[in-house]
């Protein structure tokens with residue numbers, strides 16, 4: 506049975522934190538909020554505990570985990586930080602930025618998915634930081650969803666996917682950003698953006714000068730996780746740009762589909778269920794939750810507006826395209 510605690514995001518209570526920290530030290534799994542999405546945490550230095558994460562999620566063993574630490578000093582204990590990494594963490598930590606760095610020997614191979622590097626992040630959440638501090642270990646934590654499913658932005662979603670595996674669940678309410686951290690590889694001479702997030706390419710270029718955006722072939726090599734389908738809802742997802750007008754909606758209607766729609770701009774034709782967002786931040790924050798909501802609301806497919814390519818828009822577009830898989834590619 507999972508021990509579930511409501512906990513204050515501003516002033517997290519020590520009882521639940523201590524229970525969760527002890528569970529981590531015993532090698533058990535704990536779910537906790539970060540500013541991006543909920544994580545499924547384990548002691549990142551304990552291979553048996555880390556294997557429990559892979560088993561619970563059904564995650565392929567070559568997809569490495571991110572180590573969550575509470576400070577730059579702790580980051581230095583698990584990875585080699587050069588001057589670029591130091592400057593980035595000074596500028597953006599705690600925050601939604603994961604740096605891929607050369608790993609120190611204490612990091613087990615299973616945590617790294619067999620790579621010589623390790624992803625390190627200092628999350629901007631008092632609950633997460635206080636949990637890591639009390640556990641006294643770096644916390645390996647992927648998003649707390651079954652592999653391939655939309656990431657969880659609230660604790661109910663975590664328990665839906667992984668309730669059987671979680672010893673302690675810390676419920677700090679819905680997460681602030683809603684999309685996962687920016688992943689930047691700084692183990693190479695020119696840093697490579699592997700996953701866009703709230704911290705943008707422009708932000709990173711300001712600190713670093715040159716940054717490359719990884720192409721498909723390189724992603725496969727560099728970030729094994731990107732090889733697999735991600736964030737996928739159980740019903741087809743089509744991407745729609747307002748420039749296209751009504752064509753996609755007319756096509757779906759002619760096939761007898763009853764779509765659900767989400768976006769900032771209202772759909773050009775009536776749909777079975779529509780979810781409108783005030784702005785791109787709200788769209789990003791609620792995107793994953795809405796994917797799952799549509800599945801249980803009896804729509805036959807989902808149409809999602811492709812957002813403008815603003816900072817957060819690019820991160821959302823990345824997740825939309827991955828969630829849509831081949832279905833989405835056909836419609837755009």
Ligand code: TXA
Nearest residue numbers: 541543544569622623624647648685686727728729730
């Ligand atoms: O916002 C986040 O980053 C959330 C919260 C819980 O912190 N975590 C998260 O973890 O999204 P996960 O495992 O769902 O996604 C991590 C991504 C994967 O695509 C993985 O392949 C990549 O980061 N990654 C991790 N370590 C890496 C490494 N050493 N080299 C290349 N890519 C790495």
Ligand code: MG
Nearest residue numbers: 647648649656
């Ligand atoms: Mg994930």
